[in-house]
Amino acid sequence: xxxxxxxxxxxxxxxxxxxxxxxxxxxxxxxxxxxxxxxxxxxxxxxxxxxxxxxxxxxxxxxxxxxxxxxxxxxxxxxxxxxxxxxxxxxxxxxxxxxxxxxxxxxxxxxxxxxxxxxxxxxxxxxxxxxxxxxxxxxxxxxxxxxxxxxxxxxxxxxxxxxxxxxxxxxxxxxxxxxxxxxxxxxxxxxxxxxxxxxxxxxxxxxxxxxxxxxxxxxxxxxxxxxxxxxxxxxxxxxxxxxxxxxxxxxxxxxxxxxxxxxxxxxxxxxxxxxxxxxxxxxxxxx
Numbered sequence: 408x409x410x411x412x413x414x415x416x417x418x419x420x421x422x423x424x425x426x427x428x429x430x431x432x433x434x435x436x437x438x439x440x441x442x443x444x445x446x447x448x449x450x451x452x453x454x455x456x457x458x459x460x461x462x463x464x465x466x467x468x469x470x471x472x473x474x475x476x477x478x479x480x481x482x483x484x485x486x487x488x489x490x491x492x493x494x495x496x497x498x499x500x501x502x503x504x505x506x507x508x509x510x511x512x513x514x515x516x517x518x519x520x521x522x523x524x525x526x527x528x529x530x531x532x533x534x535x536x537x538x539x540x541x542x543x544x545x546x547x548x549x550x551x552x553x554x555x556x557x558x559x560x561x562x563x564x565x566x567x568x569x570x571x572x573x574x575x576x577x578x579x580x581x582x583x584x585x586x587x588x589x590x591x592x593x594x595x596x597x598x599x600x601x602x603x604x605x606x607x608x609x610x611x612x613x614x615x616x617x618x619x620x621x622x623x624x625x626x627x628x629x630x631x632x633x634x635x636x637x638x639x640x641x642x643x644x645x646x647x648x649x650x651x652x653x654x655x656x657x658x659x660x661x662x663x664x665x666x667x668x669x670x671x672x673x674x675x676x677x678x679x680x681x682x683x684x685x686x687x688x689x690x691x692x693x694x
Contacts, residue, residue: 421521424543429496432498432499433498433645442634442642443642447538450627450690452479454536454690455480464533464534467527467536469520470493470522477536491516492504493517493519496519522554525553525556525557529557531557535554535563542599551614552618563693572605574685575686578647581669590653590657591653607689626688626689627689632678633681634679636681640669
């Protein structure tokens with residue numbers, strides 16, 4: 408169901424989401440350095456190329472996760488520029504800080520920041536990146552309005568969300584199984600979730616309502632590969648957002664039933680010892 412109701416209801420939804428992503432931090436930090444980053448890097452590179460950050464500029468990354476997308480921009484703004492890497496989950500911010508140290512990124516600061524209520528000055532940054540974040544936010548309208556507020560005149564927003572479920576079988580097949588077995592309610596297309604911004608018309612409406620005048624939406628296809636059956640299942644149980652806690656909470660026999668049905672459903676994507684899935688994102692440039 409859509410997240411509606413009182414401010415208390417919205418706040419409760421935010422707290423639930425924050426708890427999920429704090430729990431995901433360890434899995435994302437480990438997986439992003441391997442299969443996740445290796446596969447998703449084309450999306451991040453597209454985003455940074457479209458943002459086109461210049462030396463000396465300040466770039467804000469929202470819902471940064473373990474931070475690699477922003478780190479690409481940090482290299483381009485140089486030591487005279489600044490990356491502000493943020494996430495509303497403290498565990499994710501800690502993972503990004505650790506990853507930056509490993510990559511010797513020295514021109515970044517790290518903040519716990521709620522994109523719907525940013526503790527940042529108006530006209531603060533030159534460019535904003537958000538990979539797979541807005542689709543998960545409780546109030547995306549508020550998030551886009553805040554994004555517009557902190558962006559300097561002439562600045563640019565670049566973000567990515569997932570396209571329709573049938574174009575992303577790597578996760579939609581699992582969701583379908585969980586729904587069919589009664590472990591998950593049927594998805595509400597406007598509730599926070601992986602496919603919440605899969606409709607280009609909804610994206611256009613939300614972004615222009617926030618005050619952005621120019622908007623470009625592009626479908627970007629890529630491949631999501633897993634080296635083994637175990638690696639695929641590990642990602643789903645440790646790093647797949649709200650789905651992972653549901654899987655881990657299942658009794659052992661129910662979890663086994665889901666896993667067996669899932670591996671049967673994804674056989675068309677079998678490659679070597681693992682899987683090679685098509686994936687599709689809607690990538691957006693707004694200014």
